[in-house]
Structure formats: C-alpha cells, structure tokens
Amino acid sequence: MSGYRGLFNITSRLFLGMLVLAGLSGCATNPVTGKSELALISEQSELEIGQKQYQPSRQMQGGDYKVEPEITRYVQQVGQRLAAVSDRKLPYEFVVLNDSTPNAWALPGGKIAVNRGLLLELNNEAELAAVLGHEIVHAAARHGAKGIERGVVLQGVLLAAGVAASDSDYSQLAVGAAAVGANLINQGYSRDAELEADHYGMVYMARAGYDPQAAVGLQETFVRLSKDRKENWLSGLFASHPPSAERVEKNRQRARELGQGGELGAERYQQMVGVRKKTAPAYAAYTEGRAALQKKQSDKALMLADRAIGIEPREALFYGLKGDALAQQGADTKALTAYDKAVTLDDGFFRHYLVRGALKAELGDRSGARRDLNRSVELLPTADAHYLLGGLALREGDRPNAIAHYQQASGASSEHGKAAATALARLDLPEHPGRYIKSRLGIDRTGSVLIHLENPTAVTARDIRVQLGELGAGGRVFVRAEYRVPGALGAGQAVSLQTDIRLSDSKQLNRWDSRVIGAAVVE
Template identity: 50%
Template sequence: MHRMIVSCAVLLALTACSVNPVTGKRELTLVGEATEIQMGEQNYLPMRQSQGGEYDIDPLLSDYVQGVGQRLAAVSDRELPYEFVVLNNSVPNAWALPGGKIAINRGLLTELGSESELAAVLGHEIVHAAARHSARQMEQGMLLQGLVLATAVATSDSDYGNMAVGGAGVAAQLLSSRYGRSAELESDYYGMQYMARAGYNPEGAVSLQQTFVRLSEGRRTDWLSGLFASHPPSQERVDANLKTAAALPAGGESGEERYRRAMAKTMAAIPAYEAYEEGRKALADNNTALALQKAEAAIQQLPDEAHFYALRGDARLLDKKYDMAITNYDSAIRRRSEFFYYYLQRGRAYERTGNDVAAESDLEKSLTLLPTAPAHLTLGQIAARRGDRSRAIEHYRVVAQGEGEVAQQAQSDLVRLDVGENPGNYVQKRCDPGSDGNLVVSVRNATQLPLRNIAILVTYNDGSLQRQMERRVSGTLAAGAVASVATGLGPYAAGSACPVVISNAQVAE
C-alpha cells in the first residue's frame, strides 16, 4: 500500500490516484469518470453495430434482460448510467464498456438455464465496468496504439461481425483480449455479492462456471472465439465461487421458469439462426446455391429477421445479379432500418449497376452507423470517377492504413490518383557518400505497384550560386525495389541534410 501511495505521488502530474469503489483499493487512473463514461457512450453504438446489431425480434426479451441488469446495478458499488442490450449474434459472448455499457449475445442467452445464471453473467460484467477493468484495458490500448478511441476507422474487409470500427475498432480488440486472472476472480466475487444483495441465488454463478469449464474442455470453436477468449474459465474460478457462495446467505431466487418463459421465442428460433449461420459459411466458401437454400429455410422459419434477407442479397451480389440483390437489401432495410450492413451492401450493389447517386447515398448512410473499409473504398472510387480528386484521396487514405484486400485496393487506387502530384509520398529517398565521396541518392518504391519515370531534383551550391540538377532512374522500379543514382556532386558528408526531393513518378501500366 505504501508503494502505491508513493507511486501516486510520483505520477500525479500525469495521472490521478483514486479509491476503487468496488474493492476499496487505491489505484492509478489515467482518465476521470466523465471521460470514462464518454468512452463508453462513444463506442456503444459502433460496438453494437459491428457485432450484429440489436436483437429486436423479441423486444420483451430485451426488456427482461434490461430489468435483470438494472436490478443488479441498483445494488452495485458504483453509480453509472448502466445500459444492457441483447445483440443479434450467435457467438456466446458478453462484454462491458467503460461507464456501464453492457451487452450479451443471443448466442449466450440460449446456453443459460435460469435467471440466476443470467444474473451471474450480468453481475460479472457490471463489476468489470464498476471496478474499471474495461476502462483500464482501453487506457492501455490508447497508450500502446497511440489512438483516441473515437478516431480509429474500420479497415477490415471481412464479414460484418469482424469489421473494426471507430473507437470500437480498438475497443473490440481489447474486449476480445483476456482479462487478467485477478480481474476475473474479482468480478466473480463481487458479482456474486451483487446477486445476493439483489435477491438471487448465488449458486447460479457456481453452476455457470461449472458449465463453462465443461464447455471449454470440449473446445467448441464458437465458445473459444467468444466468451472464453476474454473470460477464460478455470477450476480455480469454480472453487472460488463455491467458497464465496458458502459465505453468502443461503437461498435466493433461481428464476428457472421465469427464464424459460422469457426465452421461449428465442429458443424456438434457434433452427432458423442455425440455417442462417450455415448459409453464411456456404457464402464464405463461394457456394451461393447452398447459401440461397439456407437463407430460404431461415426465412420460412422466421420471416421477420432482416439478416436472412441480407444473406440472400449477398448471394445474389456474389452471383452478379445486382437488381435481385438490391431487392433483398430493400427487404432487410424495411425490417431493420438502422443497421449499417444493409446500406453498405445495397450501396455496393447500386455502384455495380452504375447508379452512383443511389450508391453514394447508401454508403454515406452506412458510415454514420459504422465506418467500414468497403464503404470508404467505394466512395473513393465514385469520387474519383466524377473528378473529385481531394474527396477520393480522403476516402482512400482512411482505408489504405489497414490490411487485407480492400486496403490493398485502396493503396493502389491512391497511388494511381496521387503519385503524379505528390511523388515524394510514394518514393522514399536516402542520401549517402559514395566511394568517391560524392552524393549517391537511393530511392525506394514504397508502393505495391511498379513505377517509372522516377526523377530526383538535387539542390547544390555552385560557388556563390545555388543550383538544381535533375536525375532520372532508368527503367521501371518494381514494388519495394531500390535504385541508386550517382549525382557526381560532392564532397558529401555522411549525416548531412539530404538536398533531394522526388520530383516525378508514374505508375508503370
């Protein structure tokens, strides 16, 4: 404790010391509560969008989960603007953002057996928020990556569930990383305290962890990529929960029948979502016929689910049946009007038909919900076609910072559009003395495209006069390749200022 107080004093200029409202321990904090709450609020919408959107097929279930969460939040150790949402995602998972923004996936709800087990999950996540576990993860991410959460932008070109977004791009990575052993034990312990205070049977947390340990031994991939990635189960946690439960008052509500009633509609929909997931897997394998078959089966069972129509639209888009794709995205949007993916895909379909006006409208709408690489790339291409060079470059640069096929396409498009105006952004230079002591300039093609007509402009002193001399790199310089140009000017001392600018370059196509 003494060392912690000393550390707080030493770092006071950069950070602040505070007492953790859950544990009572003094700890260093990088941001105040207002900033912490703001971090959660800024990332809550993009995080929800990136992970399937809200599960709105059964509004009563969402109300039920919100009620259980608020019942626990009312007895927690920290007042925060708690919110609880059910996400339309089959992967078993739950997470908490700073400031009390908490989500649980449909795929985890279908694995629970009682309201007390639900309370155990939500109580655990409440502690992660209240004890600042999730905030500390985000703080570390901000320091390590040099990012403010609200400024990162999507660069993934994979399925929407994996698209990094805004602040959620950083947040999603951090929330899928493992909480430390102490944070998990702490959240289990205090979460059970909240359960008991709220009138729930804390044995629900014991049975929940026992189930998690059993499932982890089975190594189901959906669990390994979901909850277990960030909340690793262990026998140690089971034993700790048994000990905690023994010290708490016996009894309390289990709510098994109440939970069954609340989950009835969602449990009945499991086969429809299973068909949907099989359809998405078929689509990833370019098997559009099977994807369409699975989409039809899902729609027959649950015609109100918009995701199923989007799957059918994706299959039509892959088959280049753009008008049919648009019709299906229309159906999805009529059923769920505020989900980014439907607008993104309809915009891409419109662009393929040559309707840039409709495409741009849909793609811009998608960006307001979730910034993604495909939307920025397509908007850049549309802007380039109409001659809006600055707007195109703006979109391309956002995407070009990332990885994957979409990022590579953006990088290539950016080079083609901008290398003539700003060759120095794409060709690197280095100055060294040659064996004769004169200046030798090395140039490197920093793009993924071959370049030609690369020219350098050397500024040098000729007596009392300052002169310039241009030299050209002969032939084509391949992507990543380096060429040397002997200028004959000197003597040049190593480490001196490099008196060279890249004055010209063109894509060799």
C-alpha cells in the same frame, strides 16, 4: 475481385486522436476494490470512449437483436437491478446483439452487450445476473481502462487472443476510430481481473437479491464445455473470459461466505427467453447458409435462407443472406428485393446498406448507391464502403472526394483496403510524391552521399526527381543538388543514387536531408 462481388468474402492504427488523457492524476482509489492504483485515464475520458465506441462495436458484432425487443428490455431490467447496487455509478447501458456466438463484453463507462447466443445457453435469471454482474465489475473496476493504460490499445495492436471471428463479426472491416472498439472488446482480461469480476459480481448478485450459487453453476458449465472443446463456446465467451477450476473454487468459497438464498428466476427466464429456442434452427440454417455462400454454393445458401425465413420471417439477416445468394447467381433484381426487405426489417444495421449500395453501384444507380453507402458509413465506417464511394466519386470527376475515401479505406488489410491504397497512389502520387516514394540518406566508403529510394506502393513510378539539401540554422534546408532516377521504379523496388556530395565524416550526414519532389505513375 472488386465491386459488389468481392463483398461475399467479408468477414489500427489509430485511436490517439479520440483518447483524451485528461488530468494525468496519478493515484486514485478504485471504487470497487478500495485499492489505491495509478489512474491515467480520467472518468470523463472513460465515458467518452465507451459512448463513442458502443455503436460501432455493436455493428461489428452483428447489430442489435430487434426481432424480440422485449428480450432486450428484460436484459436491461436485470442489468439495471444489478447496476443499482454496484459500487460505481456509471450511465450503464445493456443491449442484446444479433450474434449466435455465446459471448458478452463491456466497454469503459458501463456500456455492456450480451449476444443472443449466450441467452440460449443460460438456465435462469440468476445465471444472466451472474454474466451481467461480471461485466458490470469489468466496467466499474476500470479493467478496460487499465488495458488502455497498459498501452495494449494505444499501440494499435489487434490482440490475437481476442474473440474469434464468427459469421457476424465484422471487426476486420472497420476503419478509422471505429476500429478501436475491436481492440477494446477483444482484449483478454488478466487472471486477477477475471477473479475480481467474479468476486464482486457475486456480491452484486447477493445485494440485488439473486442466489450467488448460480454463478458457481455457470462457471462449472463453462469449465465442462471448455474441456469438451465446444467450438462455439471457445470462439466466444472463453476467448476473453477463460474458465478455470480456480475460478470455480473461488466462486464456491465466495458463495459460502455470502450465504444461501436469493432468487433463481428460472420460470421467469424460460417464459421470456426459453421459448425463443424454437427459432434456434433458423439461425443455425443462417450460419450454414453463410458458410455455403463462402464456398460459392449459392443454391444451397438460398435454400437455407428460405428455410430460416420460413421459421422466423421477421429476421432481417435471413433476407440479407437470400440477397447475397441471389446476387451470386446473377439475379440482381431479386437480390435488390431481398435487400430492401432486410432494410425494412432492420434499418439500423450497416451491412444491409453496404451490400445493397454495392449492387446499386454495379447496376449504374449511382445516386441510390451513394445514399446507401453513406448510410452504411454512418453506422460503421468500413474500407469496403469508402472504397466504393471513392469509385463513385472518381467516375463523377470528383477527384478530391475520391482521394478522401481512398485514404480512409487504404489503412485496411482487406482486399478493398489494398485496392484503395493502389487507387490512391495512382491519383495522389503525382501531386504528393514524397508521401509515397520514401527516401533516406547513406554514405559509401569513399564518403559519397547516397540517396536510397523505395517504392512501397503497388504502382510503378517514373520520372522520379529528388533534391538533396543541407540543414541550416532554424531547420531551414538549402538545396544543393537535384537528381533524377533513370528509368522506372517498380512496386516494392528500391534504388540507390550516388551523389557528387562528399563528406569527411559519416556524422556529418545528420546535417543533410533529401525529399522527393516529382514523380509520375506508369499506367
């Protein structure tokens, strides 16, 4: 399924270009632990990575929570109170994300996020301080940077142990440099890093005037919930910060060392966050509605969207769900109205523009679709938006722009990513056949040179021409023969051509090379 309807099932290779390993300085002193350690990534690079990934990472996790801006200000105040007593002065930032999954994460350079869902599970301000202090240590002690240095992210590996996808996790959509954020926030920390973050996080709590005993109670709650296998917890904070009895005991020991006393801030916390629990049923209805939509139960999804809106009419996500349900029913005009409302309430979340732009494209409003899709890409580059923009460019005869968008989308494994790869091959293979038809050399028992050709694309190629050349001084290739592949080479197929070049020794093959110079696509 392509176009707008395929967006209902929305749920890297990259990074090296954005990572500046400036000054491979060797050993440095960790500002938190005081230990000497290898530091390949400079502080400036840490800051650049965090700054560049903060926006797309927030988009992938549901966007910023905007219904109650005073809650974000409150979290920022608590965070900055802790940051002020931390051992490393970074440009710390704190934000609340519009995601019901209980989770929190930190990027290199001090960019920290807490999910709305986690706030509802805490009992007092000191527990919030325990969470934020823990994340501050991850940033201050370079735990994220160390993960990069180990090559976990540089290899482009999406860790299976990362945060499980929730209804508002769009990390699998991101393409280009934005996809790096998915690796950074989903990477699990080592046991030592977690213990270190617990230890110094409690130190920061005490320095800031909070009762460090709250960190013990918080970990005890985490362990109990993990044993009860509360799914929403297991798919959130526990995925990257696994609780354990060892961590509880270590926290108890540290709390005894730090002494009793300090603020809990229970009343203040409940006044700020506790009353927001009244809107929890609205978000529960939204989550249920998204699940219903996946099952093509649009009537149920629409009913749940209206229920959520009735409880909290200021939440843009609920109007997005309503628009999706209406569009699934074919009520496109009403769907556009719902999407318009979502954009009005939150003009900084990529998905509102993505789905509205996709629907506009399907309805023939190309200029409106292009504006929305480009805005979506500005907020979070996704395969879906680039694929749709490629289609718009192609319909308008703008072949170079279509190719550029399809190239951006083709690296994704999603439905639109695969469709973009196919569209790209159809457009670009005749001009650059060597990019798509792979060739390598071999030798048979008689010494004849073989040209092995493979078509890894989803299209069928014909009229394939390949040259065989000998490498000369300075790497220059002297063409000795040209061959044409008989018939067509289907998607995923391979063929071997026997040439009339004979070699006495297989080692001589290193002096020869082949390249595909021509091909056409079977329509």
